[in-house]
Amino acid sequence: MKLTDRRVQAVAGLLLVGVLIAAPLGLKPHGIYLLSMWAVMSIAAIGLNLTLGYAGQISLAQAAFVGIGAYCSAILTTSYGWPFGAAFVMAALLCFVIGWLLGYPALRVQHHYLAFVTLAFTTLVFLVLRNEEWLTKGIYGISGINRPNLFGWSTKAPRDFYYFCLIVLAGVSWFTWRLVRSPWGRAFMALRENPVRASSLGVDTRRYTLMAFAIGSALGGVAGALYAPLVEFIDPTPFALSLSLNLLLMVIVGGSGYFFGPFLGAIVSVLLPEWLRFTDGLYLIIYAVFVMALMVVCPAGLLGLVEKIFKPLSKSGKAAP
């Protein structure tokens, strides 16, 4: 039994969908809110997993794209009266374009240098959100963001909005599933593993690098466009660097480069802290110890751990060349 087996993945996927649909039935509004937040953060993490996990381009800019997406959809729906659907598409498009542009530095610098470039970008966006009051209302934030009415279906109630988030998550998952299995996904992985060799095989590394950034960022924008109506109020604080680090944590803990990694990572990051609430002040310590232990035991993340367990012992995955 291998995790890469399509049937195993399909069964796991179906099981997951069943649980997700049934999940809010016994929950209070706060619980449903958290589940929705999990879905939103999963989408952002899926985007980062594409850029980082598959294409190997480290980015600390994902929070900035969630922020751009959130502000874009909030401003367009509240100040300009755009329908949510149009604002949603606009948020994704805007992040796609900005993500494409942010990809250019990645053509020159890699690894920790790239991390710093993207870190600077997150800080820059945060400053714009906080200081450009004419556009973003600064630290006062934007309130009165309504949850959308979609083809006569009001998503005002928490459970309805949760299902809406779930539908978007399903769409994003399908798109990503398809993408990572297409030649593009293969080219992304080639970029991660050996860009020089990839280029010698005709892979246009420049174009694929930019695309990896653009698509990953667009998914950050999609998450943001859902975040705004979920919380119904946005200010710059949640889109600071700490969210970027958090999203990075989700990708790494879940299993960077694994399709289901971001879903698990978002559970650890969004839901686990709530479950640890009974420990009062100890929760951050327990949480930190858990993450550290995981990274020591299995640097490939939770799914790396699962794969290690299920893999026949005779075959080693990474032998030295």
Add this chain to the structure above:
Amino acid sequence: MNPVLEVRGLYKSFGGISAVENVSFEVHEGEILGIIGPNGSGKSTLFNCILGQLKPTAGDVHVDGRSVTGLRPCDLNRLGVSRTFQLLQVFPQLSVRENLILAGQEHQGSMWTRLVGACDAGLTEAANRMIDFFRLVHVAEEKAGGLSYGQQKLLDAAMAFMAGPRLVLLDEPAGGVNLTMLADLRERLRAINQEQKATFVVIEHNMEFVMSLCTRILVLAEGRIIAAGTPAEVRNNPEVIEAYLGH
């Protein structure tokens, strides 16, 4: 008819050191040209300049009469110029078959069809043929990183041939390959050379391998061509003997 590869007056210097000095040669269709020379004589640098991995300080490279100087490696590859590297360069986390599909996919369709079209870009069959040809059937599903050195070397070569290239530059294909596999590799290379009319340029230290495979040999020393000719001519050239033994 234009030569498949024509290098004219190529220079490459790194700071004050010139690695390649005024190298000119031609390779014609169907030839297997060997390039030999002591370590540090500029063979790999020459390859990297021809293939766009390095920018030559001066000189021109033509493929089929068309100037390709300054083209990116990926553009050159799509013109039918392929290569292997001196050090192993496979994608360790992809399976053997995926490695081969990757090696061919950028030659199929457009960016758009590669996004929305078939996952394997229609190359599974071609990949399987290549797997058969290089006798990698039993490891086709394995991750390339888990293969033995010799198998990875074969995969590396197979990837270079996946897109049916016109010209292939092989950088030490025999390095670290045991004798049985070496004979096998030579036989595969000859077969491809004859069946596909592919033209080869081979850098190699293994004299027995190079002498038996190549139709013509260039000898490089300190960045310059010091001899050229058939294997027999080169073997008996006093300058070549001196360059190798050092006096």
